Amino acid sequence: MSHYYYLAASLPLFPLGEMPRFDFRQFRAMCAEHLSADDLAGLDELDGDPALPAVHPFVRQWRKFEVLVRNAVVKVRAHRRQADPNMYLVPDTGYDSRIEHAVHEAFGRKTPLERELALDQLRWAESVQLSGFDAFTGDAVLAYAVRLRISERWAAFDLETGRQVLVNTLDSVALPSVAAG
Numbered sequence: 001m002s003h004y005y006y007l008a009a010s011l012p013l014f015p016l017g018e019m020p021r022f023d024f025r026q027f028r029a030m031c032a033e034h035l036s037a038d039d040l041a042g043l044d045e046l047d048g049d050p051a052l053p054a055v056h057p058f059v060r061q062w063r064k065f066e067v068l069v070r071n072a073v074v075k076v077r078a079h080r081r082q083a084d085p086n087m088y089l090v091p092d093t094g095y096d097s098r099i100e101h102a103v104h105e106a107f108g109r110k111t112p113l114e115r116e117l118a119l120d121q122l123r124w125a126e127s128v129q130l131s132g133f134d135a136f137t138g139d140a141v142l143a144y145a146v147r148l149r150i151s152e153r154w155a156a157f158d159l160e161t162g163r164q165v166l167v168n169t170l171d172s173v174a175l176p177s178v179a180a181g
Contacts, residue, residue, distance in 0.1 A: 002036045002039060002137070003136045004034050004035065004136055004137070005136050006034065007030065007141065008141060008144075009136075011144055016117075016120060016121060016147075017154040017155070019151050019152065020148065023152060024145070024148055024149060027144075027145065028043060028044075028047070031043055035141065036138065039138035039141065041055065041056060042054075042056030042142055043141070045059040046062065046145055046146065046149075047145075047149075050063055056142070057139075058130060058138070058142045059142070062126075062127070062130060062146060064093060064094070065123075065126050065130075066123075067090045068094065068095075068096050068099045069103060069119065069122065069123070070090070071089050072099055072100045072102075072104075073107075073119075074088045074089055075100075075103075076103055076104060080107075102119075105118065106119050120153070120154070123146070124147055124150055127146040127147050127150075128143065128147075
């Protein structure tokens, strides 16, 4: 197992939603100088197409977790719509009651933003869990990359942009005209 003492020690800690001093592209460039070929390929797999098979063990674990989360989301949404979720589930991914419970709790939140925050808190916690106990390993660096992507997503949220998307969406919905009587 490779250890990355210098790289890991130089990475700033940041809470969910707060961006560190660099973005994923800059992080990837930093990692290119320090990671083994296998761990660098794992970093690229994290940033790549999730439909492609993963080689790196961390990425395989992360993708399995993500599928479990997405399947749980499908089940909750299908239940709310009284629909059959089976055609939307990814088969043979297993079951984790902890994930099912967390997703159910997230969907009990008052707003979609609070729901997304709860789901990303679940993802954040899982990345910490998957990083292991040694903060200087490839898995720890890849888990950091996951948290960086989550924080980038939250940093991109903007109230004005969100309002404009809502207005555009509402404008695109054709409303029935009211006949003058």
